Amino acid sequence: MRYLVFVTLLWAFSFSLIGEYLAGQVDSYFAVLTRVLIAGLVFLPLTRWRGVSPAFVRGMLLIGALQFGVTYVCLYLSFSVLSVPEVLLFTVLTPLHVTLIEDVFNRRFNPWALLAALIAVAGAGLIRYEPVGADFYLGFFLLQIANATFAAGQVCYKHLLARYPSSIAQHRRFGYFYLGALAVALPAFLLFGDGSRLPATALQWGVLVWLGLAASGLGLYWWNKGAGLVDGGTLAVMNNALVPAGLLVNLLLWNRDADLWRLSLGGAVIGASLCLTRLGAAPAAQAVAR
Numbered sequence: 001m002r003y004l005v006f007v008t009l010l011w012a013f014s015f016s017l018i019g020e021y022l023a024g025q026v027d028s029y030f031a032v033l034t035r036v037l038i039a040g041l042v043f044l045p046l047t048r049w050r051g052v053s054p055a056f057v058r059g060m061l062l063i064g065a066l067q068f069g070v071t072y073v074c075l076y077l078s079f080s081v082l083s084v085p086e087v088l089l090f091t092v093l094t095p096l097h098v099t100l101i102e103d104v105f106n107r108r109f110n111p112w113a114l115l116a117a118l119i120a121v122a123g124a125g126l127i128r129y130e131p132v133g134a135d136f137y138l139g140f141f142l143l144q145i146a147n148a149t150f151a152a153g154q155v156c157y158k159h160l161l162a163r164y165p166s167s168i169a170q171h172r173r174f175g176y177f178y179l180g181a182l183a184v185a186l187p188a189f190l191l192f193g194d195g196s197r198l199p200a201t202a203l204q205w206g207v208l209v210w211l212g213l214a215a216s217g218l219g220l221y222w223w224n225k226g227a228g229l230v231d232g233g234t235l236a237v238m239n240n241a242l243v244p245a246g247l248l249v250n251l252l253l254w255n256r257d258a259d260l261w262r263l264s265l266g267g268a269v270i271g272a273s274l275c276l277t278r279l280g281a282a283p284a285a286q287a288v289a290r
Helices: 004-021 027-048 054-078 084-106 112-127 134-163 175-192 202-227 230-253 260-289
Strands: none
Touching: 004 027, 004 054, 004 084, 004 202, 004 230, 027 054, 027 202, 054 084, 054 134, 054 175, 054 202, 084 134, 084 175, 084 230, 175 202
């Protein structure tokens, strides 16, 4: 639990740092690639290359590609069309994706989750009650991809550790995660990146280094390690704890002019959608127990 709490505080500042110093200024694909490379440099020297199950390695490569590669590419792209508070609020749906993915693992269908998704979309519309364009919906859609891949990474890592227990320390088997992320980030930059929009100031480079070392390196490792130590309900709660923590940091330090009424109303509707997933999860859990 302590790992999840610490990373929540760490990531609360990350959203604002991206929105204030990188979004719209530094190429998104380059920013993600840089974070992957810096974080990889932390763990790859510690990685155990022999004596690790090939199936575990393949699983870690897939998890890294999803939870870091795809998630962060979509996250950074969303900052170009959404404000930091909107990005934070729309990440509140991550537990919904966790529920849906767990249902797939358990071979069951939860209609409450589908209804919750529709209500959450309505909540997103309330946050911008004025006419919205395609860019706003594109940002919302990108974040749902990011939510889904981040949730998939957490769930899969938890199942992977249970399926392939080992006496090797977790940090000695985590470097494969960043190789998987690199398999997404490098081609994405080469195909879609804009080489003319590289960091231009020492501050931007400093933010990238900090995000790579702390948020992506230690943060992702500790988050996944914590996810493997708690139950699914606690993990869902901690996924949501990031939202108020991140909003508090952003509103107090950078975005004092935000429309708190609209953010609160839309956020309340999105939060209510999560209650529906809980209503459906309880009968499902009872059914599995029987």
